[in-house]
Amino acid sequence: MGREYARTQRVAQLLKEEISRLLQREVKDARVGMVTVTDVRVTRDLKYADVFVYLSGDEDRRAAALEGLTSAAGFMRSRLGRDLRIRRIPELRFVMDRTQDYAARIHQLLSEVGPIEESDEGEDER
Numbered sequence: 001m002g003r004e005y006a007r008t009q010r011v012a013q014l015l016k017e018e019i020s021r022l023l024q025r026e027v028k029d030a031r032v033g034m035v036t037v038t039d040v041r042v043t044r045d046l047k048y049a050d051v052f053v054y055l056s057g058d059e060d061r062r063a064a065a066l067e068g069l070t071s072a073a074g075f076m077r078s079r080l081g082r083d084l085r086i087r088r089i090p091e092l093r094f095v096m097d098r099t100q101d102y103a104a105r106i107h108q109l110l111s112e113v114g115p116i117e118e119s120d121e122g123e124d125e126r
Contacts, residue, residue, distance in 0.1 A: 004044060008042045008043075008044060008046065011042050011046060011049075011086060011090075012039075012040040012041060012042045012049070013040070014084065014086070015040045015042065015049055015051070015080070015090070016037050016039070016040040016051075018080055018083060018084060019037050019040070019051055019076060019080070019092070020036075020037045022076050022079055022080075023035050023037065026075075026079065027068075027072045027075070027076065029068040029069075029071060029072055030068075031064040031065055031067060031068030031071075032065050032068040032069060032072065033055075033056070033057070033061070033065055034055075034056055035053050035054070035055060035065065035069065036053065036054040037051060037052070037053055038052045038053065038054050038097045038099070039051075039052040039097065040052070042090055043090070046086075046088050046090050047088070047090055047091060048090050048091050048093060049090035049091070049092055049093065050093050050095050051069075051092055051093065051094050051095065052095050052096075052097040053066075053069065053094055053095070053096065053097055054096075054097045054099075054100060055096060062096060066094055066096060069094040070094055073091075073092040073093075073094065076092060077089050077090075077091070077092055
């Protein structure tokens, strides 16, 4: 299991780097815009790769960018097959990474609550 896990991790890292490069230099779909590949998770059998991406903009812009990525998946997979020396190129599935959205929301909620005042235990309250 350890050897197989290490292999899928290496493939995932390689895919992350190459997909990022393709998105910067070769994908010309105007819908895609600025995309950051945050993670790639490959199934054990190397059939599928979930590509987590951070997309900026409002929900409509993000949805359009995700459509553009899905549309470009075949092109990217063929380029990966040409450029990489691995036996099987996984099918690419793009997933919106909402981690930064969640972090911003938590930050907002915490700032609304404000600082928590600590009371000194042991002191008499008068």
